[in-house]
Amino acid sequence: MVNLTTKIGALTLRNPIMPASGTFSEDLADVIDLSVLGAHVTKTVTREKRGGNPTPRVCEVRGSMLNSIGIPSKGIDHFIQNVIPFYKAYDVPLIVSISAHNIDDFARICEEISVPGVDVIEVNISCPNIEEDGKAFAMRPSSTHKVMTKLRAVSDLPLWAKLTPNTGETTEVAQAAQDAGADALVVSNTLLSMAIDIHSRKPKLGNLMGGLSGPSLKPIALRMAYQCAKAVDIPVIGCGGISTVEDVVEYLIAGATAVQVGTATFINPTTMVTLISNLERFLESQNISNVRELIGTVRDNDAADSVVFMEAAP
Amino acid sequence: MELKQRNAEAGTSANGRAFEAETRVKSNREVNGEYRQLILDAPQKILDCQPGQFFHLLCPVTSKHQPYLRRPMSIYGYFPEKGELHFLYKVTGEGTQALAELNEGDTLNVLGPLGVGYTIRDDWNNILLLARGVGLATLAPLAHEARRLGRKLTAICSARNPDVLMSIDLFTEMGAEVITVTDTEGTSDLENVASIIRTKIANGEVDALYTCGSNRMLKLLQDVGAEYGIPGEIALEQQMACGVGMCQCCVRSFRRSGKITHERVCREGPVFDIQEAMGW
Ligand SMILES: Cc1cc2nc3c(=O)[nH]c(=O)nc-3n(C[C@H](O)[C@H](O)[C@H](O)COP(=O)(O)OP(=O)(O)OC[C@H]3O[C@@H](n4cnc5c(N)ncnc54)[C@H](O)[C@@H]3O)c2cc1C
Ligand SMILES: Cc1cc2nc3c(=O)[nH]c(=O)nc-3n(C[C@H](O)[C@H](O)[C@H](O)COP(=O)(O)O)c2cc1C
Ligand code: FES
Numbered sequence: 001m002v003n004l005t006t007k008i009g010a011l012t013l014r015n016p017i018m019p020a021s022g023t024f025s026e027d028l029a030d031v032i033d034l035s036v037l038g039a040h041v042t043k044t045v046t047r048e049k050r051g052g053n054p055t056p057r058v059c060e061v062r063g064s065m066l067n068s069i070g071i072p073s074k075g076i077d078h079f080i081q082n083v084i085p086f087y088k089a090y091d092v093p094l095i096v097s098i099s100a101h102n103i104d105d106f107a108r109i110c111e112e113i114s115v116p117g118v119d120v121i122e123v124n125i126s127c128p129n130i131e132e133d134g135k136a137f138a139m140r141p142s143s144t145h146k147v148m149t150k151l152r153a154v155s156d157l158p159l160w161a162k163l164t165p166n167t168g169e170t171t172e173v174a175q176a177a178q179d180a181g182a183d184a185l186v187v188s189n190t191l192l193s194m195a196i197d198i199h200s201r202k203p204k205l206g207n208l209m210g211g212l213s214g215p216s217l218k219p220i221a222l223r224m225a226y227q228c229a230k231a232v233d234i235p236v237i238g239c240g241g242i243s244t245v246e247d248v249v250e251y252l253i254a255g256a257t258a259v260q261v262g263t264a265t266f267i268n269p270t271t272m273v274t275l276i277s278n279l280e281r282f283l284e285s286q287n288i289s290n291v292r293e294l295i296g297t298v299r300d301n302d303a304a305d306s307v308v309f310m311e312a313a314p
Numbered sequence: 315m316e317l318k319q320r321n322a323e324a325g326t327s328a329n330g331r332a333f334e335a336e337t338r339v340k341s342n343r344e345v346n347g348e349y350r351q352l353i354l355d356a357p358q359k360i361l362d363c364q365p366g367q368f369f370h371l372l373c374p375v376t377s378k379h380q381p382y383l384r385r386p387m388s389i390y391g392y393f394p395e396k397g398e399l400h401f402l403y404k405v406t407g408e409g410t411q412a413l414a415e416l417n418e419g420d421t422l423n424v425l426g427p428l429g430v431g432y433t434i435r436d437d438w439n440n441i442l443l444l445a446r447g448v449g450l451a452t453l454a455p456l457a458h459e460a461r462r463l464g465r466k467l468t469a470i471c472s473a474r475n476p477d478v479l480m481s482i483d484l485f486t487e488m489g490a491e492v493i494t495v496t497d498t499e500g501t502s503d504l505e506n507v508a509s510i511i512r513t514k515i516a517n518g519e520v521d522a523l524y525t526c527g528s529n530r531m532l533k534l535l536q537d538v539g540a541e542y543g544i545p546g547e548i549a550l551e552q553q554m555a556c557g558v559g560m561c562q563c564c565v566r567s568f569r570r571s572g573k574i575t576h577e578r579v580c581r582e583g584p585v586f587d588i589q590e591a592m593g594w
Contacts, residue, residue: 027559027581030331031425043562051576057563058555060382065555069562072576214382266383266556267372269425270334 002283003290006258008235009183013038017276020239020262021097026086031269035090044097044124047109049075054206064214066193068207084117093119101130103147111154121157126164126189138164141176148180158183165191170224171231171309184235187225214263217241229255230308245278255296335360339420356399363392365455366431366585370557372423379412386554388452402451429584432456438521446472452526452549457488472502504534515542529593546588552579567592
């Protein structure tokens with residue numbers, strides 16, 4: 001038997017496979033047994049009720065997809081009354097993703113959602129900060145630091161900061177989140193993208209632009225996860241384009257302590273279950289008894305830090 | 315060791331509602347110039363279906379076509395005794411073109427059955443369904459169910475020209491009274507269809523109305539239904555990613571107790587109350 005357990009701060013996961021926010025819900029219980037997952041991660045919720053973006057909200061782009069779902073939300077009361085109780089039936093850590101458009105609302109929901117049944121708050125700082133120029137909090141170290149500091153003060157739960165690839169300051173943002181008291185980083189959210197129908201000449205998404213996810217995002221998110229793991233001491237959770245066990249192993253070697261699986265679940269809803277058993281088989285085949293032996297084992301000894309942290313065209 | 319393999323059976327459903335399952339193609343033949351019928355050899359567990367439900371199909375990636383997301387398809391027929399699952403589809407873009415390339419013996423990964431199907435209330439003894447084009451696919455299992463329940467069925471089948479009128483035999487076999495209307499004969503206009511339905515209603519032959527897909531049909535049945543106080547249901551389409559309720563990409567607007575609500579077509583639907591549905 002190989003040991004698949006992994007630790008994110010004080011939290012122990014039975015295996016390193018969990019869903020990515022927005023690509024998972026109670027509904028998946030119709031298809032797979034949710035109790036086998038390393039953690040449950042909910043769709044980002046906001047305090048107020050929100051409608052989300054116009055349709056079409058998704059389109060596919062050669063083996064990957066774009067989405068502009070937005071954050072439709074039934075509000076925090078509905079969430080506390082209906083969603084948290086559903087997950088309480090499982091002996092699996094519950095990670096609740098939250099968001100807001102300004103720091104005060106962020107602090108309010110962070111405080112109000114810190115209730116029994118919630119194990120971790122994932123802070124989706126990849127959303128626009130309306131108070132400044134509408135750029136996502138996680139695009140800049142300063143706004144990241146500001147919001148995470150505020151949230152750290154209002155909740156005792158572990159805070160995972162979810163970073164965006166839409167920045168040229170990946171390591172600085174990662175360090176800012178760590179300095180402000182984040183307990184882990186989730187790397188990363190989707191990459192801002194676009195697709196146009198050449199016949200109608202209309203953008204394929206109702207919202208014009210949207211986030212790229214799926215296999216084409218993987219090399220980018222993997223690079224970021226690697227950079228972040230080098231730059232901070234807190235655990236990094238890899239996310240972006242994972243669909244095979246090789247993808248999982250690659251993230252672990254790059255330095256991720258666990259991974260999140262998003263779009264692949266839309267293609268094969270059984271993906272996470274398959275990944276868990278295939279990870280076990282992979283480790284057995286490599287005579288590795290503990291998954292933690294893989295984490296951060298990338299052989300990059302010869303590379304200078306300046307190369308690792310470079311964010312320019314090579 | 316085969317690491318790339320994806321074992322669809324690995325995830326056993328926790329509550330037995332829907333499954334990701336491998337099926338085998340029994341046949342995939344052209345019905346006429348536009349439509350194809352796909353017959354799958356399917357495991358028993360996925361054949362406990364309701365009329366109006368759908369499957370989410372993982373269309374094959376071929377040298378010519380690279381669909382990525384799954385494609386939703388209404389169940390055209392489910393036959394547990396034969397172990398068969400049928401679809402009737404129109405070849406339109408990347409995904410359905412790839413589907414059309416499937417040959418006998420090929421495997422196809424399907425997810426389902428999904429969504430909420432049609433209801434036939436106990437006191438709906440006379441039901442009328444209005445189908446156009448590939449909408450027949452969605453309504454055929456409803457006709458089966460109506461016959462099983464011993465209800466009287468009227469099927470109005472609308473098409474561009476008489477050549478593409480499909481499934482008339484199927485509905486006749488179900489004991490339905492079939493009325494065909496076509497564009498080329500000039501009988502499929504809304505006025506004419508509405509007057510056919512009004513006559514049926516006046517004769518006391520309609521307790522419920524059913525349709526699917528198009529905005530025009532929706533409007534028509536909403537108006538006639540409201541005029542005579544006759545309930546009805548419509549199966550709606552919307553682009554889907556996950557198909558099971560996780561991503562919220564498939565929402566549509568509905569009028570419910572004076573308010574506009576958003577519902578997921580894949581989860582709360584695809585079948586909705588006809589008066590609550592909103593045109594688009
Ligand atoms: C519940 C449901 C049941 C359906 N049943 C049938 C059926 O029985 N027979 C049939 O022929 N068609 C049916 N459709 C429509 C069918 O899903 C689309 O024709 C198909 O997805 C087109 O894919 P494509 O790749 O060939 O076309 P493309 O235009 O290349 O598709 C591009 C994207 O748009 C989506 N899309 C395009 N048209 C539709 C549509 N009308 N509805 C939803 N998504 C769409 C595709 O899934 C894909 O994601 C149904 C749709 C829904 C929602
Ligand atoms: C349809 C959809 C909805 C998403 N919604 C959210 C969300 O609400 N909050 C969030 O932090 N990330 C959201 N994401 C991003 C995913 O959590 C994940 O970071 C991203 O998709 C990359 O992983 P993947 O390539 O495995 O999908 C969403 C992604 C998709 C495809
Ligand atoms: S398609 Fe994902 S919620 Fe309906």
